[in-house]
Amino acid sequence: MNPHHHLDPSTVVSYAAGALALEVAIVAATHLETCAHCRGRVGEAERIGGQLVEQQQPSAADADRLADLRASILHRLDEAAAPVAAAMARGAPYEDDDRLPTPLHPYFGTSYRSLKWRWMAPGVHCIRASGTRTGTLLMLKIGAGRSMPVHGHGGTELTQILRGAYHDALGHFAPGDVADLDSDVEHQPVTVPGAACICVSALDAPLRFPGWLARKLQPLFKL
Template sequence: MNPRHHLDPTTVLGFATGTLAAEMSVVAAAHLEACAHCRQHLRSAERVGGLLLEQQLSPPSAEDRQAALRQTMLERLDTAAPAGGVHDDTVVRSAAGHDPDQLPAALAPHFGTSYRSLKWRWMAPGVHCIRAPAHPSLIMLKIAPGKCLPMHSHGNSELTQILRGAYDDSLGHFAPGDVADLDSDVEHQPVTTPGVACICVSALDAPLVFSGWFARKLQQVFKL
């Protein structure tokens, strides 16, 4: 698995510092299990987080100094080199002997350990979902092959990790291991690829914004 779509540097920073929302952290952790590139960014963020902590323990500084420090941190994250096969055992399981029926470890506390045990709920024709009991805005979706989802934008942020299958939208092709780290400026209409159902896990920190009336009716029922 070689993901081509990665976490935004600010998402990595939030994960490293523990300021990312709980639902977003679950999806970010699932991506980190599959992505050496983002694990390298995470290590950089943790180092910069240490510098920020030292800065907080120092005598108070001006706001412009804090802003400059944050900008330096983001630049370091942007220029961090991809990892060369080094793994962090706290977030990564070995690929050797991996059971293809096993869900990512980060998802197990919320959805169980295997795909076969998932109990899907009908949402719309060709679309099924499971909502994490403790986190209503953490949702797993199974979308039939060749399905065109309604056009929508985002009230704030959406983080989606592709687990099986794939989809295409205006941002590109998203396959297993890829993550869509989206904000309110993005409007898209995912279309799942033929052959295999697309299974993904999503976290939202605000409701989606649908342009079609039918999708808006479903949104009222399923609280998306």
């Protein structure tokens, strides 16, 4: 698999530093399972960050605190990298038609067949993850040839395509691609004909809908 849409540089740096919200980090790790390009960028960011820490010249009073901070950062990086390393050891994801990417297992299970979809709108089903913290982590299944409402973002939206595909003003997004969006983006995803599009999304703020009907329904959908 050779993704064409990658993590934004700011997301790469934040992931390497362990600074992403949990929900966003889960989707980023899902992308990293399939994307050697972004794994290389994360590795480079970790290397540069380590050099900056090493170059600090703390006073004696701050030395212990800096050492604890560095140990904490390295521990968080190891935790974030563990699901990706485990997946790589077993082989590339998406080759097994029924296996969900490894970073999603604690929140959605291991198998597509075991997913318990809930109706959200005509042609649209979703599953909300449990066990997350402040943001929203959900999996969406959108029927082939469906148009989603035009919307913008109150904050970050990170979406990884697992199956199927969609297109919008930003391009064509297929399995392995990630849409790394911020509050400046307004778009309308349209799924391609043939098969449903399944994706996993993290939101750290509610969506913004310019259409009155979508705004009316937003409290019901909790997006």
